[in-house]
Amino acid sequence: MSRQEKSRASNSKRRTRIQQENETRILEAALETFSANGFRGTTIDQIADAAGMSKPNVLYYFSNKEEMHRVLLDQLLDTWLDPLRNIDADGDPLNEILQYVQRKLEISRKHPRESRLFANEVLQGAPRIEDMIKGALKNLVDEKAATIQGWIDEKKIADCDPHHLIFSIWATTQHYADFDVQICAVLGKKNASNRFDTASEFLGKLFTNGLRVS
Amino acid sequence: MSRQEKSRASNSKRRTRIQQENETRILEAALETFSANGFRGTTIDQIADAAGMSKPNVLYYFSNKEEMHRVLLDQLLDTWLDPLRNIDADGDPLNEILQYVQRKLEISRKHPRESRLFANEVLQGAPRIEDMIKGALKNLVDEKAATIQGWIDEKKIADCDPHHLIFSIWATTQHYADFDVQICAVLGKKNASNRFDTASEFLGKLFTNGLRVS
DNA sequence: ATCATTGTTGACCAACTGGTCAAGATTTTT
């Protein structure tokens, strides 16, 4: 009664069971449609349909379309950086990098919609996440690039540009979520079924060989 | 006078100078806006503005928004497969692959809008190019994958899945067009200026090492 | 010069879409 008014946003303590349930349902529906159709390609009616409720009810929980999108991106970015954060400067260099590849690939496998939401956003110039990309993301990447450069200086892995190494890991792993349709089409039904396993094996080899000191 | 009616589409002989000029201007404008805002995010008014003419005039040359998009995708796909076609089974294996990487990266550098148009399309499930992807593209990839497999059997390059090798080349090279905003933001102004050159060097090393027979 | 063809656009329309609102239904609190 007294604590709830304190929090400006409706983020800290969900007040009612219904609110919690409906907000979850709406966000799930919004993720589905945003990731499949982009921001402008999505109508609130679509989200409402997918969530099984009326449009005004959706707008009762989120004041506008933008807000749903913003919340989804916020949630996404929060977890997006996790695998990168996990790179341990004190671990075995090659193993750390391979772990990172596998973790990112696992995200593509388990959360393709989030990956596509992110891709959509960046593709259109990242208008809503510009600050985060230039701030938190850049800082973290710079830090981890320094770690990798340290490994290179110690001759633990091959000499290469650490930033571009990170980019190539992002590119190859996210590709399996963002371009899934193309990959399945090219592989054909039979080979597509275990595409993530074969991808995992391939990327493991590529980066293992690619980073071995020569 | 007799030849023109023969061609159903207005594709073979452009009739007038004005038609040719305006269609080019419109397509240029459409590419700009489609690639930046996606199909649904683009309005015909935007295209008309960018082309410096009125909306009805745009629709005088292209019967609807869909048609402009379709023509752009057709043009794109025509040239999209070229670098892959150029892989020569009789060339030096590693060199052929590295050439392919460089050609694809060059396309990202020179034609980022086309790359983003394609990415947008695939991201949304490739509804308009499904046939092409499952047909011409799949066939060509299968053929080149067989070539690569031949090289692997001859121990000319490391053993790996040829399809996924091609995917990883697509991913890493197109990433520099599709995620350019992110890359520039992370690299910072100074390092971003020559990002394609550093990328070229990195990818060269990665695939050279990655494919060396061990 | 004249006339048919081609090119151009302001005005308009119907459908869609983001968002509001008032009125009623449901749930929670007392």
Place this chain on the structure above:
DNA sequence: AAAAATCTTGACCAGTTGGTCAACAATGAT
């Protein structure tokens, strides 16, 4: 049980957008 708070939605509105049309302008063939 009844009052308060929360939840739900049909009806509605204003702005946008894809596309049409009639009228007018420019161009090219004769």
